[in-house]
Amino acid sequence: MWADEAYRRLLGALALLVPVVAALVLYETARGAGPSLRVFGWGFLVSTDWDPVAERFGALPYLYGTLVSSAIAMALAVPFGIGSAVFLAELAPPRLGAVVSFVIDLLASIPSIVYGIWGLFVLAPWLRSAAEPWLTAHVGFLPLFQGFPFGIGMLNAGIVLAIMVVPTVVSISREILLATPRSLREAALALGSTRAEAIAVAVDAARPGILGAAILALGRALGETMAVTMVIGNTNRISASLLAPGATMASVIANEFAEATGKLYLSALVEIALVLFALTVVVNALARLLVVATTGGRRDVAGAA
């Protein structure tokens, strides 16, 4: 029937707008990055210059900042996230588990700017006056924890990022743990395992999926902008110390894009966006693959990813 066909085509056309939009976003970012790509080539990724007056640009400090802040976030969010997921899926009474899961999901809906303001006005003073002096005093022999306690900086950004991405780790890991067969735990218990040992068997079975959840969280951390921009300090110096300020790819775009004068300056910022785009697409694809592989493509879980 022609009407059926027409309706199907209409829906199909709307659906095809999605790939078209994605292609436009990619095209526009690549086009905008063109001048910078031509002038700096691959050197852009390894240069530490950032001199708008002399029009020399390199993204290394921002690449470094993005990777280090995300690494701190992962180091905090993954252990705490997996612990919480185990608690929620295996240990908590169902009522409590539902309430805590709800609260953790709420954590995911808090706007980034709210985390930023909290990190700037609450976390930073605490880090400056209490946590960072303690770190320099006790583990200050490590280059990671030397220098002046600014409060804002890499460590603050990493902690805020961890708080922001931990709900992702928790909710997906929990779904995956719930999807592993009960018989795994029962078999372990029947063989005389303690409860923790039986849970370890289940966690082991869920490992690829949990890894996927962690990588998905990494994808969010890499691209997170506002909260990081507010607490990282925004300087293009690379410091060994986590207490020192830095900048990330997203934060330098947020800070400088609107004020960037000069074609090449703007183009360099767009190229940073392009690199960030590529990085997150690869990381997300990897994560999705792992989650789908572990859950056998169960729609609800894969959808949550």
Added chain:
Amino acid sequence: MSRARPERIGALPVRGPSLPRRAWNAGLLAACALAAAAVVLPLGLIVAHLLAQGLPALDLGFFLHLPKPVGEPGGGMANAIVGTLILVGLGALVAVPVGVGAGLYLAEHGDGRVGALVRSTADVLSGVPSIVIGVATYGLVVVPMGRFSALAGGIALGLLMLPTIVRSTEEVVRLVPRSYREAGLALGAPRWRVTQQIVLPAASAGIVTASLLALARAAGETAPLLFTALGNRFWSLRLDQPIASLPVFIYDYARAPYDEWNRQAWAGALVLLLLVALVSGLLRLTVRRIPGR
């Protein structure tokens, strides 16, 4: 069950786990509970600080007045609140028709190659950092228009909402029982009327919920607005001019070196959190399980 005391089954002595294993067990289980507490703690801290700092700065004037210059007391963010509503509305205008149509297509006809393509690009799009969407919208809308505008901001927010709406519409429509479709077809209705008049209404509650969740999330976005909608200290409802928004205002006021502005930033953050968390919290409570979040 792990603490099972040694006991006898028949004549066989059955021993429980050894002390180190029992200790390890208890320690690990306790660590998991502590981890969960540690994950929930920041939420409590953030809400507590927002209330403590934001409430005193919040009065009726905050919702009714325009921003005042530095040094003058009072002033509010009326224009930013209205601006956020306009921007989110524009975004919805862009994203909801396309998203729902695409979701319907994926659920009803999406098993072929086109479906796979749409699904995977929606996934890619949903992972793109919002700041990158802002950069792309700048090139696609702001540069051709020659200025920052509410329209550009709305489009950027629409791009952010689109993948969520597509995927959750698909999930919700797939939940409509097959028998509904079969009943419609058996009564002689053509396929398109079955989709439009039976399947879509049956799924509409879920679609509305999922779309509102996407809107709430977009309302809190700052990064894509920084160089599309820009911001505006004055009253403006024009779509071709820069427009104020709550998140950008909070950002500017939080960074400013004036205590009065910082207090207002806290108040703004509290309002934004209430707006976003209340909407998504209520929706999550009413609909137990929303696929695709």
